[in-house]
Amino acid sequence: MKRRRLWKFHGGVHLPQQKTISTTMPVHAAQLPKRLVLPLHQHIGASAKAVVEVGDNVLKGELIAHASGYVSAPIHAPSSGTVVAIADHPIPHPSGLHAPCIVIETDGEERWVEARPYDDYLHMDPSHLRNLVREAGIVGLGGAGFPSYIKLNPGADKVIDTLILNGAECEPFITCDDMLMREQPEQIVEGLHILQHALRAKRCIIALEDNKPEAYTALSAAVAKSERCNIIEIVQIPTIFPAGGEKQLIKVLTGKEVPHDGLPLHIGLVIQNVATCAAIHRAINLGQPLISRYVTITGGGVSQPRNLEVLIGTPIQELLEQCGALDIEPQRLIMGGPMMGIAVHTSSAPIIKTSNCVIAATDDDLPSPQPVMPCIRCGACADACPALLLPQQLYWYARAKNLERIQEINLFDCIECGCCSHVCPSHIPLVQYFRFAKTEIWSQEREKERADLARQRHDSRLERIEREKAERAARLQKKKQALKERSAGDSSKKAAIAAAVKRAQEKKARQQTKEPSANEEDSSQ
Amino acid sequence: MTIAPSSSPFAHGTSSVTKVMLRVIYALLPAIAACVWFFGWGVIVNILIAVTTALLCEALILKLRQRPIMPYLLDGSALLTAVLLAVALPPLSPWWLTVLGVGFAIIIAKHLYGGLGYNPFNPAMVGYVVLLISFPREMSSWLSPQILSDYSLNFAATITATLNGQLPNELQLDALTMATPLDTLKSQLRLDHSISETVSSHPIFGLLGGKGWEWINGALLLGGLWLIYKRVITWHIPAAVIGTVAAIAALFYLYDAETYASPLIHTFSGATIMGAFFIATDPVTASATLRGRLLYGAGIGLLTYIIRTWGGYPDGFAFAVLLMNMVAPTIDHYYQPRVFGHKRK
Ligand code: SF4
Numbered sequence: 001m002k003r004r005r006l007w008k009f010h011g012g013v014h015l016p017q018q019k020t021i022s023t024t025m026p027v028h029a030a031q032l033p034k035r036l037v038l039p040l041h042q043h044i045g046a047s048a049k050a051v052v053e054v055g056d057n058v059l060k061g062e063l064i065a066h067a068s069g070y071v072s073a074p075i076h077a078p079s080s081g082t083v084v085a086i087a088d089h090p091i092p093h094p095s096g097l098h099a100p101c102i103v104i105e106t107d108g109e110e111r112w113v114e115a116r117p118y119d120d121y122l123h124m125d126p127s128h129l130r131n132l133v134r135e136a137g138i139v140g141l142g143g144a145g146f147p148s149y150i151k152l153n154p155g156a157d158k159v160i161d162t163l164i165l166n167g168a169e170c171e172p173f174i175t176c177d178d179m180l181m182r183e184q185p186e187q188i189v190e191g192l193h194i195l196q197h198a199l200r201a202k203r204c205i206i207a208l209e210d211n212k213p214e215a216y217t218a219l220s221a222a223v224a225k226s227e228r229c230n231i232i233e234i235v236q237i238p239t240i241f242p243a244g245g246e247k248q249l250i251k252v253l254t255g256k257e258v259p260h261d262g263l264p265l266h267i268g269l270v271i272q273n274v275a276t277c278a279a280i281h282r283a284i285n286l287g288q289p290l291i292s293r294y295v296t297i298t299g300g301g302v303s304q305p306r307n308l309e310v311l312i313g314t315p316i317q318e319l320l321e322q323c324g325a326l327d328i329e330p331q332r333l334i335m336g337g338p339m340m341g342i343a344v345h346t347s348s349a350p351i352i353k354t355s356n357c358v359i360a361a362t363d364d365d366l367p368s369p370q371p372v373m374p375c376i377r378c379g380a381c382a383d384a385c386p387a388l389l390l391p392q393q394l395y396w397y398a399r400a401k402n403l404e405r406i407q408e409i410n411l412f413d414c415i416e417c418g419c420c421s422h423v424c425p426s427h428i429p430l431v432q433y434f435r436f437a438k439t440e441i442w443s444q445e446r447e448k449e450r451a452d453l454a455r456q457r458h459d460s461r462l463e464r465i466e467r468e469k470a471e472r473a474a475r476l477q478k479k480k481q482a483l484k485e486r487s488a489g490d491s492s493k494k495a496a497i498a499a500a501v502k503r504a505q506e507k508k509a510r511q512q513t514k515e516p517s518a519n520e521e522d523s524s525q
Numbered sequence: 526m527t528i529a530p531s532s533s534p535f536a537h538g539t540s541s542v543t544k545v546m547l548r549v550i551y552a553l554l555p556a557i558a559a560c561v562w563f564f565g566w567g568v569i570v571n572i573l574i575a576v577t578t579a580l581l582c583e584a585l586i587l588k589l590r591q592r593p594i595m596p597y598l599l600d601g602s603a604l605l606t607a608v609l610l611a612v613a614l615p616p617l618s619p620w621w622l623t624v625l626g627v628g629f630a631i632i633i634a635k636h637l638y639g640g641l642g643y644n645p646f647n648p649a650m651v652g653y654v655v656l657l658i659s660f661p662r663e664m665s666s667w668l669s670p671q672i673l674s675d676y677s678l679n680f681a682a683t684i685t686a687t688l689n690g691q692l693p694n695e696l697q698l699d700a701l702t703m704a705t706p707l708d709t710l711k712s713q714l715r716l717d718h719s720i721s722e723t724v725s726s727h728p729i730f731g732l733l734g735g736k737g738w739e740w741i742n743g744a745l746l747l748g749g750l751w752l753i754y755k756r757v758i759t760w761h762i763p764a765a766v767i768g769t770v771a772a773i774a775a776l777f778y779l780y781d782a783e784t785y786a787s788p789l790i791h792t793f794s795g796a797t798i799m800g801a802f803f804i805a806t807d808p809v810t811a812s813a814t815l816r817g818r819l820l821y822g823a824g825i826g827l828l829t830y831i832i833r834t835w836g837g838y839p840d841g842f843a844f845a846v847l848l849m850n851m852v853a854p855t856i857d858h859y860y861q862p863r864v865f866g867h868k869r870k
């Protein structure tokens with residue numbers, strides 16, 4: 001097969017991979033935890049709404065919370081048991097927040113809900129397929145958590161040239177997609193067929209970094225067996241962070257840039273993560289909603305770093321114990337990768353749909369940052385920025401809180417990949433400043449919206465008052481008018497009377513002085 | 526503003542300000558060695574005096590400014606300023622010249638503007654220009670490699686010479702010194718000697734430029750290329766500086782080879798290479814965008830040529846750098862790169 005031409009994106013960094021530590025053991029299902037904690041908000045968009053109550057018995061795969069809005073996703077019970085609480089619980093979130101969760105005490109029986117009758121997806125309408133994906137609660141498993149069915153809804157006029165499966169997995173430490181591609185390549189290829197059918201994509205590419213030769217071999221074998229192998233291409237791309245970023249991967253594969261205000265769809269592409277794709281296969285062909293995923297448990301804090309198939313809602317602590325949590329207190333607990341992951345504040349927080357990796361990081365894995373020095377304007381950050389931004393200028397304006405100028409130089413094109421912070425010789429936490437600036441701008445906008453709304457309300461109140469005043473005035477005016485008319489009527493009567501009286505008097509007077517009046521007439525002649 | 530203590534990225538590179546600065550100093554080592562070879566120990570003595578002065582001044586000011594002393598003292602920036610200035614000064618300069626220049630560079634040019642990262646002007650060049658204006662005679666008495674080879678001065682004698690101006694064997698400093706190649710060209714031109722006449726007759730000129738100078742410049746070039754290879758600097762500024770100087774020189778040289786020096790002389794005799802790779806690339810005071818750096822470098826090249834050819838100083842590099850330092854923020858303001866996914870404006 002001819003080698004596909006690949007492109008480069010600007011910047012990026014080469015990172016120590018630290019992946020092989022977690023790929024030595026095959027993937028097993030994690031032990032069933034006693035309790036499953038399911039946050040209602042595990043995806044981008046609106047929180048799901050619980051449809052169970054405390055005390056309800058639920059079956060594995062049963063719907064326990066439904067989607068509330070277009071951008072939202074339902075949640076299913078990962079195992080059978082009893083709902084014991086619907087309350088706030090620590091979740092994996094950068095703020096360390098507690099958020100509403102459904103807590104299920106498992107009964108260990110793993111009784112499945114009745115399966116949806118099987119139907120061949122080839123006979124299904126794309127819209128029906130989309131609905132099934134939606135009902136299965138599938139969101140992007142690569143980390144973003146965007147409800148997947150929306151990407152399957154490109155609109156009638158859009159032609160999908162290429163469907164890209166993202167198996168790049170460019171962050172250090174994480175190997176869950178790698179292991180999935182090695183161990184379940186058929187699931188991925190099956191899912192790919194479904195997606196291709198739903199999108200009527202002309203071509204498909206499965207892309208992975210060239211540091212995963214085993215996955216490449218496994219996928220190649222699976223693709224070769226599939227009947228549509230002629231439109232599926234597996235492409236190995238150079239290993240550089242963040243090659244797995246959606247926009248970066250598209251650039252590498254096609255040379256095209258997704259417009260800053262657009263979607264891949266606008267240039268004829270749809271991109272899905274490989275794990276999401278396998279989940280879609282399970283939803284459509286097996287009728288299973290999204291209730292488990294592969295998770296990498298790694299870092300110096302565990303003695304057997306590995307991948308496990310984990311039920312959504314499993315507390316991190318249980319996984320650490322199964323992987324031989326060491327006594328030494330890991331310096332940090334990170335969910336996701338070291339570049340874009342989040343610090344988890346407590347190991348009681350659960351695995352959610354988007355959790356691809358848990359790193360129990362020791363100081364050796366990820367040394368704590370060195371003291372911050374002033375920016376020496378070396379430009380290393382700009383050289384590393386895949387979004388082609390000038391992080392050093394962004395930093396400058398973020399510090400100066402010049403929120404207008406920082407937007408002019410495109411703060412919102414920053415994908416928070418962390419490359420700039422990584423290379424900065426002065427160890428400036430640049431990304432933290434950018435997040436801060438973004439939050440600040442959002443809160444200002446909300447503030448402004450609120451103010452606008454308040455002003456509108458105020459204005460309409462004033463208007464109402466004005467209107468009422470005007471109306472009152474008008475009514476008063478009318479009344480006055482009416483009164484006047486009436487009084488005007490009165491005066492005409494009076495005048496008539498007066499006139500009559502006058503006439504009568506005149507008549508009388510004429511009769512009395514007939515001559516003089518005649519004289520008068522004469523004299524007047 | 527409070528920054529959450531731990532948020533991504535959690536992985537950090539191993540780069541540091543100290544490493545960056547030290548690498549630049551390493552890159553200077555071959556040139557320093559060549560300098561010792563051709564001009565004797567003077568440059569080493571210069572460096573010793575300059576470094577001591579720089580570190581003392583830095584520590585003093587940090588203390589006055591109530592800044593943490595150790596991290597900044599170890600960041601290598603004062604060290605680098607000192608070494609750069611020491612290399613640029615004539616060997617056997619009197620000690621007070623070096624002390625004054627470095628003191629001015631660190632205290633006024635660096636710290637008065639806010640210290641590391643905040644100084645708009647390259648401190649070493651500010652120090653250099655101040656000395657050039659105030660002490661033109663001391664600044665233009667370079668040793669001649671020829672004469673020096675007749676009276677080799679050992680290290681101890683060099684120190685004595687630097688500290689109290691005493692040379693062994695009743696030698697006079699004047700006997701050892703001589704104008705720089707560019708200086709010579711300029712003065713000979715004033716005397717209506719053509720360039721080719723001067724270059725061929727004067728013992729100071731060698732193969733490419735000034736004798737000895739060409740080797741030092743070769744060593745600087747080597748160090749500079751290593752810096753690019755190590756990604757301490759990018760190619761943009763050096764290429765733009767040297768390219769511009771050489772291109773303009775070539776134009777005039779073709780026009781009239783007798784009044785305008787060849788591009789080779791311009792490249793290999795003065796501060797062109799040292800400046801292009803080591804001075805103009807000082808990140809703090811240069812333009813930070815890639816396209817901006819091209820413009821910035823071209824500006825330095827152009828100004829250097831203009832000052833050399835028509836200005837009052839034989840080498841205009843320091844002035845050119847300082848002038849372009851002023852423009853750098855403006856260049857950065859207007860030369861924004863195209864952001865990913867945006868159309869080119
Ligand atoms: S990498 Fe750091 S020191 Fe260099 S320009 Fe960027 S922010 Fe400044």
Ligand code: SF4
Pocket residue numbers: 381384385386387388389390391413414415416417418419420421430431434
């Ligand atoms: S975090 Fe933002 S500014 Fe920094 S390198 Fe990534 S995209 Fe560029």
